Amino acid sequence: MKENPIIYYGGDYNPEQWDEQTMEEDMRLFEEAGITIVTLNVFSWALLQPSEDTYDFTTLDRIVDTVTKHGLSICMATSTAAHPAWMARKYPDILRTEFNGMKRKYGSRHNSCPNSPNFRRLSRNLAGALAEHYKDQKNIVAWHISNEYGGACYCENCERAFRIWLKEKYKTLDALNKAWGTNFWSHTFYDWDEIVAPNLLSEHIDETTTDFQGISLDYARFNSDSILQNCVDERDAIREVLPDAAVTTNMMYYFKDLDYQKWAKELDFTSWDSYPRYYTKPASVALWHDVMRSLRHGQPFWLMEQTPSVTNWQPVNRIRRPGEMRLWSYQAVAHGADSVMFFQMRRSAAASEKYHGAVIDHVGTNQTRVFREVKALGGELQKLGNQTTGARTPAKVAILFDWNNWWAVEYSSGPNDRLRYTEEVHRYYEALFEQNVSVDLVDVYADLSAYQLVIAPTLYMVKPGVDEALKTFVKNGGELIVSFFSGIVDENDHVTLGGYPGKLRDLLGIWVEEIDAVPEEAPNAFTYQGETYPATLLCDLLHAETAEVHATYRDDFYSGMPAITCNHYGKGKAWYVATASDHAFYQQFLKDRIEECSIAPVLDTPKGVEAALRESEKGTFLFLLNHNKTEETVLLPHGGLDLLTDCSYAPQSSLTLPAKGVAILKK
Ligand SMILES: [Zn+2]
Known part of the structure; x- marks a missing residue:
C-alpha cells in the first residue's frame, strides 16, 4: 500500500x-x-x-x-x-x-x-x-x-457450510467430539448431518448464554x-x-x-x-x-x-x-x-x-x-499536506487483544455475568492513555520483541504456543502483567487441568485454587504501596509458589491471601493482578511499571490533555489534544513548530491550548 x-x-x-x-x-x-x-x-x-x-x-x-x-x-x-x-x-x-x-x-x-x-x-x-x-x-x-x-x-446453507468447515478443521467426528467435549449432556455426534447451528433454537438461551461453549465458539469463528x-x-x-x-x-x-x-x-x-x-x-x-x-x-x-x-x-x-x-x-x-x-x-x-x-x-x-x-x-x-502521512507510532507497551478470547470469556457460563473482556482491556489502556504512554493492541501471536511491557488482561484462553511466546518475552527481560481469570482454557474452551492458571502457572509462579465472584454491593479490598483499593468483579484465591506477594486481600475468609504477585523469570518479571479494581489503582500500578521499565511517556500534560506521537523520516510529530472544556497550558521541554499556527516554541516554553484545542508540533 x-x-x-x-x-x-x-x-x-x-x-x-x-x-x-x-x-x-x-x-x-x-x-x-x-x-x-x-x-x-x-x-x-x-x-x-x-x-x-x-x-x-x-x-x-x-x-x-x-x-x-x-x-x-x-x-x-x-x-x-x-x-x-x-x-x-x-x-x-x-x-x-x-x-x-x-x-x-x-x-x-x-x-x-x-x-x-x-x-x-x-x-x-x-x-x-x-x-x-x-x-x-x-x-x-x-x-x-x-x-x-x-x-x-x-440458515440451512450456513448449517451445511458449517459442517464442511468443521470437517476441514477436525477431519474426523471423533476429533470433533473430543474438542467439543460432547460426552457432556449426551451430545455425541455420530453423523456430520446431526450438527446444527447453535442459536436460540438449539444451544442458546440468549446471544451470549450457550450450553455448549465449544460449539458456539466454533460457530463464531465459522461466521x-x-x-x-x-x-x-x-x-x-x-x-x-x-x-x-x-x-x-x-x-x-x-x-x-x-x-x-x-x-x-x-x-x-x-x-x-x-x-x-x-x-x-x-x-x-x-x-x-x-x-x-x-x-x-x-x-x-x-x-x-x-x-x-x-x-x-x-x-x-x-x-x-x-x-x-x-x-x-x-x-x-x-x-x-x-x-x-x-x-x-x-x-x-x-x-x-x-x-x-x-x-x-x-x-x-x-x-x-x-x-x-x-x-x-x-x-x-x-x-x-503530506507531512504526517505514513508516520508511525513508536510504542514500547503492548496489550494483547484477542477476538477468540473475547468470544470465549463472554460465552463462559460463570463465574460473573458482569465480566466483559473489553472492559478489562480498557482498565489498563485508560491508565496508560492518561499518562500519555503509546500502546499497541496486538494479537496473541504478535512479535513481542520490540516491547518492554506486555499486558494480558483476562487471558482466559491460551492458544497453542502463546504460553511459550510469553515465557520467551519475560525470559529475555520483558515485563508482563496478567490479570485474573487467565490461563483457564485451551483454544477449544477445555480447561487446562492441573491447577489454574494452567500453562501460565510456572511463568507467574502461582496456583489459583478458587475463583470468587464479587457482588457489586460487597467488594473486597487490598492494599498496594500503602493505599487501599477495592477488589471487585472476581477475586482469584491464589497461592504464591515462586512469586513474591505485593498485596493481599483485606476481607473475608481469604483475608491475607495474595491479590498481586510478581515472579522473577529469567531476566524479566511476570506480574499477576488477581482481581479488578478502580481507576486509581490502575493509574498507580501502571505508573510504577512504566517507571520500572524506564518507558518515557510522550509528555507530561494536565489532566484531559492528550499527547500522542507519530514519527517518520519527515519528522517527529507531537499531537496535543485538549479534551477539556477549559483552556490548558502545556510545558514543552523540547519546543517545536506548531504546524497549524506556524508558531515556534523554544525548549522549556509553554503552549496554551483553548478548550477542545489542538496543536501539532514538529520537533
Ligand atoms: Zn445463511
Whole structure:
C-alpha cells in the first residue's frame, strides 16, 4: 500500500439521490470546504444491476465523470452491502435466517446470507464488473468492499457450510467430539448431518448464554470466516482486473462479530468508522484507533467514516459541540489515521439516515455551523499536506487483544455475568492513555520483541504456543502483567487441568485454587504501596509458589491471601493482578511499571490533555489534544513548530491550548 499523498478529506457521497444541478452545487461546496476524496457507490446495487443479465453504469459514470472533472479522488465501493429486491425474490436463499430462527424477507441492508451460492456469485460478479468498467479510472485510489460487514446467519446453507468447515478443521467426528467435549449432556455426534447451528433454537438461551461453549465458539469463528470469504471473493474479483488495487473494507467500533485480526491480513489497509456516543471517553476512542492501527503492524489506517455533527441511530443523538469534530478528527490522525472522512457529504431527504449529520445539511448551503467547521478543518489539512502521512507510532507497551478470547470469556457460563473482556482491556489502556504512554493492541501471536511491557488482561484462553511466546518475552527481560481469570482454557474452551492458571502457572509462579465472584454491593479490598483499593468483579484465591506477594486481600475468609504477585523469570518479571479494581489503582500500578521499565511517556500534560506521537523520516510529530472544556497550558521541554499556527516554541516554553484545542508540533 502506497503512502497517502495527503490526508484524504471527504466521505460517503450518494448523488444517486439527487438531480444533476444539486451535484454541480455539491462540487462548488466541496471545493470551498477543501474536500479531496469521495466514497462512491456504497449502496447502489439495485441501480447498477436492474436484472440478473443487465449492468447499467449510466448513473455511476455520470457521477464519476463529474467528481473527476472537479479533481476529486475516489474511494470506490462495491455496493454489495444491500442486495436488490428482485434478487431476493428470484433467489430466496440470499436472505438471512436470524439468531432466533426467523427467516427474513427482503428489506433493510447487511442482510445477505454469506454462504448463499447465489449471493457469492452475484456479489463477486458485480465487484469484477465494476473493476473492469473502471479499470482505467486513475483517480480511484482505493476500493471499498461492501460496507460495515457483520451479523450472522443461521440458515440451512450456513448449517451445511458449517459442517464442511468443521470437517476441514477436525477431519474426523471423533476429533470433533473430543474438542467439543460432547460426552457432556449426551451430545455425541455420530453423523456430520446431526450438527446444527447453535442459536436460540438449539444451544442458546440468549446471544451470549450457550450450553455448549465449544460449539458456539466454533460457530463464531465459522461466521467470521464465512463473511470474510465474501470480502475475499470480491477482493479477488477486483485484483483479477487490477492487481495493484488498494483494497479495504470499513470496520467498526468494539465490534465483536468479526475477528478483525484475521480479516486485516486479507486487506491492503485498515479503515474504520468511528461513532462515539456523547459520553464516550476519549480513551475509548483512542483505544479503538490503536486496535485499528495495530491490525496491520502499525501501518496508517483510514478514518473512513465519522459524523460531522450528529448520528441518527443512537438512543440520544446529541450534536457534536463546536470544536469536537475537529478535535476527534485530529485524535484519529494522532493515532495513525491518514484520512479524515465523513458519513455523509449531503444529508439524504428520505429513509432512515435523513437525520444523520452531513457536511451539507438539508438547507443546502454553506451557511451552517457544521459546514464552517468542516471548511476550517479542510483548510488546515491542506496546509498540513503530506507531512504526517505514513508516520508511525513508536510504542514500547503492548496489550494483547484477542477476538477468540473475547468470544470465549463472554460465552463462559460463570463465574460473573458482569465480566466483559473489553472492559478489562480498557482498565489498563485508560491508565496508560492518561499518562500519555503509546500502546499497541496486538494479537496473541504478535512479535513481542520490540516491547518492554506486555499486558494480558483476562487471558482466559491460551492458544497453542502463546504460553511459550510469553515465557520467551519475560525470559529475555520483558515485563508482563496478567490479570485474573487467565490461563483457564485451551483454544477449544477445555480447561487446562492441573491447577489454574494452567500453562501460565510456572511463568507467574502461582496456583489459583478458587475463583470468587464479587457482588457489586460487597467488594473486597487490598492494599498496594500503602493505599487501599477495592477488589471487585472476581477475586482469584491464589497461592504464591515462586512469586513474591505485593498485596493481599483485606476481607473475608481469604483475608491475607495474595491479590498481586510478581515472579522473577529469567531476566524479566511476570506480574499477576488477581482481581479488578478502580481507576486509581490502575493509574498507580501502571505508573510504577512504566517507571520500572524506564518507558518515557510522550509528555507530561494536565489532566484531559492528550499527547500522542507519530514519527517518520519527515519528522517527529507531537499531537496535543485538549479534551477539556477549559483552556490548558502545556510545558514543552523540547519546543517545536506548531504546524497549524506556524508558531515556534523554544525548549522549556509553554503552549496554551483553548478548550477542545489542538496543536501539532514538529520537533
Ligand atoms: Zn445463511
